[in-house]
Amino acid sequence: LEASGACSMQVEKKLDNLMEKEEQSKESVSSDISLCTLAFPSISTADFQFDLEKASDVIVDAATDFVQKHDNVRLILVDLSQKSRILSLVKDKASKKSFDSSRFFTFVGDITQLHSKGGLHCNVIANAANWRLKPGGGGVNAAIFNAAGEALQHATKECADTLRPGNSVAVPLPSTSPLHQQEGVTHVIHVLGPNMNPMRPDCLKNDYTKGCKVLREAYNSLFENFASIAQ
Ligand code: AR6
Known part of the structure; x- marks a missing residue:
């Protein structure tokens, strides 16, 4: 009886160790700071009304191409809600491709609180910006400018005044910004995607041949800017 008691204690101990290891490995995935990480929202699919199916194809192609060509970087597509359709579409389409899924994945959370609320270290974040x-x-643009404070407005002005659809600009975030201090964000990359909303400038009026080309250019420009920061 005594022997079986000791034996079951050993089994319990082993189980405890295993569970601890599993917790540690979960944590090392989510808090891995050795990888330069870009968190980005789905460009153009809310206020700019871009088709979600088409956008998800562009995101999956651009992101998987990028992580296959670059080591030591991580891309995370972020949206606010568990019910986000763009996140489900991207997750589903990405699962059918072969690549290292720890280097491109989706995450539910506010892009301005990924470290404090989500436990994720993302040193670079992208903004779905406007041309000015x-x-x-509204949307993610308002959230990022609010969270970063005036430091981001000043730093942005030093880098550019305007942006054309399909382009992006990387802005170093001053260490005085709360987004830098609290979330560890060192750069914001503003991206201007194609617009399908007739109430906004440069509407493409449902021309998805041009729209998909410009969206792909926008992601390529975003990822290239991110790669230069990661180097
Ligand atoms: N965290 C993560 N994702 C977010 C957040 C947030 N805090 N807020 C919104 N999203 P949108 P667009 C998601 O409309 O379509 C602005 O007013 C959102 O659910 O911000 O490119 C600019 O000034 C969606 O999936 O960008 C431009 O004029 C994604 O972010 C215009 O809107 C993009 O939604 C750009 O429109």
Whole structure:
């Protein structure tokens, strides 16, 4: 009886160790700071009304191509809600491709609170910007400018005044910004995607041949800017 008691204690101990190891490995995936990480929202698919099916194809192709060509980088597509359709589409389509899934994945959370609320270290974040690179508007642009404070407005002005659809600009975030201090974000990359909303400038009026080309250019420009920061 005594022997079987000792034996079951050993088994319990082994199980405890295994569970601890599993927890540690989960944590090392989510908090891996050795990888330079870009968190990005789905460009153009909310206020700019771009088709979600078509956008998800572009995201999966651009992101998987990028992680296959670059080592030591991680891409994370972020959206606010568990019910996000763009996240489900991308997750589903990405699962059918072969690549290292720890280097490109989706995550539910506010892009301005990924470290404090989500436990993720993302040193670079992307913004779905407007052509004037102005704060406000709505969506992720307003959230990022609000969270980063005036430091981001000043730093942005030093880099560019305007942006053309399909282009991006990388802005180093001053260490005085709360987004830098609290979340560890060192750069914001503003991206301007194609617009399908007739109430916004440069509407492509449902021309998806041009729209998909410009969206792909926008992601390529974003990822190239990120690669230069990661180097
Ligand atoms: N964290 C993560 N994802 C977010 C957040 C957030 N805090 N807020 C929104 N999203 P949108 P667009 C997601 O409309 O379609 C702006 O007013 C959102 O659910 O921000 O490129 C600019 O000034 C969606 O999946 O960008 C431009 O004028 C994604 O971010 C215009 O909107 C992009 O939604 C750009 O429109």
